[in-house]
Amino acid sequence: MASKFDYLRKNLYAMAELCLEQILILDDAIEQENPDLAKQVIERDDLIDSLEKQNDNLSQNAILEAVANRNLLGMDQIDGEVVLKRDPLRFALSSIRINRSLERMGDQIVNCATCYRRGLLPKGFFRQEEILDKMLSxxxxxxxxxxxxxxxxxxxxxxxxxxxxxxxxxxxxAAFLKFVLDPRLDKNQFADLYRIILGIERAGDYAVNIAEELVRLNTGMDIRHLSDPVQVTEKTKAS
Structure with missing residues (x-):
């Protein structure tokens, strides 16, 4: 069973690294005003989708196997603190959530690349506007x-x-408020810019989802609905 979990872990890592490469290529495409790079982002999405399907099947099989072998692994006799770190069932459940967040993050990056590749935005627009450059960064x-x-x-x-x-x-x-009535942009140009802004914001949201899931995997704490970031940080440090 260990080899199956190792394979799932490696697949998740590969998928995560592909998502990181995608956002870096998107950044280069916009920075260099290179539509071919944006096309590359779109074409590479199949790699992420393929891994997502594999990981989904692996996670579901791993859950069934973890449940069936829980007693054989001795998880019913181990201190709760250790279970958090070693329980394959917890890892398999977290893998489903992380897998979903990675796939959706990849989709948002592709949405940005698709809008940018349409070529409607004025030349140099992202380079000229500091707020957009910061947003990408x-x-x-x-x-x-x-x-x-x-x-x-x-x-x-x-x-x-x-x-x-x-x-x-x-x-x-702030970018939305700044550009919604910008006279330099017609309605089609603003629509594409807005979709890029929205896609970037949502890609960031999925990155946070992954971070929150890692906290739950490592500490057992569900921090998704805690409103105080200082409280969250202190609790995770203490764990």
Whole structure:
């Protein structure tokens, strides 16, 4: 059974690294105004979708096997603290949630690439507007933190993730307000820009979902609905 869980883990890592590569290629496409790079993002999405399907099947099979072998593994006789770290059932359940977040993150990145590749936005628009450049920078950072945390199997970035997410959300909101009535953009141009802003914000949300799931996997704490980031950070440090 260990080999099956190892295979699932490696598949999740591969999927996460593909998502990180996708956001980096999107950033390069916009920075270099290169529609071919945007096309590359769109074409590579099949790789993520394929891994998502594999991981979904692996996770479901792993859950069934973990339940059936729980007593054989001695999980019914181990201290609760150790169970959090070693319970294959917990890992399999978390894998389903992480797998879903990665696939949806990839979809949002592709949505951004699709809108950008249409070529309706004015030349140099992202380079000229500091708020858009910052927005791209923050989502790259956020996705990078989530992927690194996953691959290292650590939740130490959670406090930073929450801070960067808040900044990204504020930038996306400010960008919408700034450009919704911008005379330089017709309705079709603004529609594409808005879809890119929305896609970037949602990609960041899925990165945070992964970070939150890693906290639950490592500590057993469900922090999705805790409103105080300081409280969350202190609790995860203490765990």
């Amino acid at each position: 923050r989502v790259v950072t956020l996705v990078g933190m989530a992927v690194e945390s996953l691959v290292e199997e650590k939740n130490r970035f959670y406090g930073s993730v929450h801070t960067v997410e808040e900044e990204l959300n504020n930038l996306c909101h």
